[in-house]
Amino acid sequence: MKELIKYIAQALVDDPTQVNVLEIEGQHSSVIELKVAKSDLGKVIGKMGNTAQAMRLILGAASAKVRKRAILEIVE
Numbered sequence: 001m002k003e004l005i006k007y008i009a010q011a012l013v014d015d016p017t018q019v020n021v022l023e024i025e026g027q028h029s030s031v032i033e034l035k036v037a038k039s040d041l042g043k044v045i046g047k048m049g050n051t052a053q054a055m056r057l058i059l060g061a062a063s064a065k066v067r068k069r070a071i072l073e074i075v076e
Contacts, residue, residue, distance in 0.1 A: 001070050004062055005032055008055055013040035029069035032059070036074075044074060 002023040010016035018037040023030055036044050045052045056072045063070035 001030065001032060001059060001063060005034055005055065005059060005072065008058070009034055009036060009044055012043050012051065013037070014043070015040060029071065030063075031071045031073060033073050033075050035076075038076070041074075041076065 002021050006019060006021045009019045009021070013019060013036055015037050018040065020035040022033040022035075024033070034044065043051070044055075046054075052072070052074060059070050059072050
Protein backbone atom coordinates (compact mmCIF):
# COMPACT_ATOMS: atom_id res chain seq x y z
CA MET A 1 0.00 0.00 0.00
CA LYS A 2 2.85 2.32 0.87
CA GLU A 3 4.41 1.95 -2.58
CA LEU A 4 1.07 2.58 -4.30
CA ILE A 5 0.53 5.90 -2.53
CA LYS A 6 4.14 6.92 -3.11
CA TYR A 7 3.85 6.18 -6.83
CA ILE A 8 0.64 8.20 -7.20
CA ALA A 9 1.96 11.14 -5.18
CA GLN A 10 5.25 11.30 -7.09
CA ALA A 11 3.33 11.45 -10.36
CA LEU A 12 1.29 14.42 -9.11
CA VAL A 13 3.90 16.71 -7.56
CA ASP A 14 6.60 18.95 -9.04
CA ASP A 15 9.32 17.73 -6.65
CA PRO A 16 9.05 13.93 -6.31
CA THR A 17 12.12 13.76 -4.06
CA GLN A 18 10.15 15.47 -1.27
CA VAL A 19 7.49 12.73 -1.13
CA ASN A 20 7.70 10.76 2.12
CA VAL A 21 5.34 7.94 2.98
CA LEU A 22 5.19 6.32 6.42
CA GLU A 23 3.06 3.25 7.12
CA ILE A 24 1.97 2.47 10.67
CA GLU A 25 0.60 -1.06 10.74
CA GLY A 26 -1.89 -2.41 13.22
CA GLN A 27 -3.53 -5.80 13.49
CA HIS A 28 -6.57 -5.07 11.32
CA SER A 29 -5.72 -1.70 9.83
CA SER A 30 -2.85 0.49 8.78
CA VAL A 31 -2.40 4.25 8.68
CA ILE A 32 -0.47 5.69 5.77
CA GLU A 33 0.94 9.18 6.28
CA LEU A 34 1.82 11.14 3.16
CA LYS A 35 4.13 14.13 3.43
CA VAL A 36 4.98 16.39 0.48
CA ALA A 37 6.58 19.81 0.02
CA LYS A 38 4.40 22.76 1.04
CA SER A 39 4.25 24.00 -2.56
CA ASP A 40 2.90 20.63 -3.73
CA LEU A 41 0.31 20.18 -0.99
CA GLY A 42 -2.47 21.69 -3.10
CA LYS A 43 -1.74 19.33 -5.97
CA VAL A 44 -2.05 16.28 -3.74
CA ILE A 45 -5.26 17.48 -2.11
CA GLY A 46 -6.82 18.81 -5.32
CA LYS A 47 -9.75 21.09 -5.88
CA MET A 48 -12.29 20.58 -3.08
CA GLY A 49 -10.30 17.51 -1.97
CA ASN A 50 -11.14 15.49 -5.08
CA THR A 51 -7.61 14.20 -5.70
CA ALA A 52 -7.16 13.15 -2.07
CA GLN A 53 -10.57 11.45 -2.13
CA ALA A 54 -9.62 9.56 -5.30
CA MET A 55 -6.38 8.40 -3.68
CA ARG A 56 -8.34 7.20 -0.65
CA LEU A 57 -10.77 5.34 -2.92
CA ILE A 58 -7.94 3.54 -4.74
CA LEU A 59 -6.29 2.73 -1.43
CA GLY A 60 -9.56 1.36 -0.06
CA ALA A 61 -10.04 -0.90 -3.08
CA ALA A 62 -6.46 -2.19 -2.88
CA SER A 63 -6.65 -2.79 0.86
CA ALA A 64 -9.95 -4.65 0.56
CA LYS A 65 -8.17 -7.18 -1.60
CA VAL A 66 -5.83 -8.07 1.28
CA ARG A 67 -8.69 -7.80 3.81
CA LYS A 68 -7.11 -4.98 5.77
CA ARG A 69 -8.36 -1.43 6.32
CA ALA A 70 -6.09 1.38 5.20
CA ILE A 71 -6.39 5.05 6.17
CA LEU A 72 -4.62 7.83 4.25
CA GLU A 73 -3.55 10.94 6.16
CA ILE A 74 -1.96 13.86 4.35
CA VAL A 75 0.47 15.58 6.73
CA GLU A 76 1.69 19.16 6.31
